[in-house]
Amino acid sequence: MCRNIRTLFNFEPPATEAEIQASALQFVRKLSGFTAPSQANEAAFACAVEEVADAARRLLASLQTQSPPKDREIEAAKARERSAVRFGKR
Helix, strand or coil: CCCCCCCCCCEECCCCHHHHHHHHHHHHHHHHCCCCCCCCCHHHHHHHHHHHHHHHHHHHHHCCCCCCCEEHHHHHHHHHHHHHHHHCCC
16 A cells, blocks of 8 residues: 555544545555556546545545544654654664
C-alpha cells in the first residue's frame, strides 16, 4: 500500500474532504501505476478517483467505534518518533 495513504477514521477533528480526495488520488495512482494519466486515460482516472472518494466517504460515515477519537498532533508525534527510531535520526 502507498505510504501516503493515511488512516482517516476516528480522528478529532474528522477527516476533511481534502484528505479524502488525496487518499483516493493516491489509491488510484497506486492501482493504475500512473502518476498522471495520459489524455486518453484522463477521464477514466478522474472517474475512478471520484468513485474511490465516494466509497471512502460512505465507509467513514458508517464505521463505529467505542474508542475515543485520536488526536492528530499526538499521532503525528508518534509517527515522527517511529520514523526517527526506524531511520536512526535520534
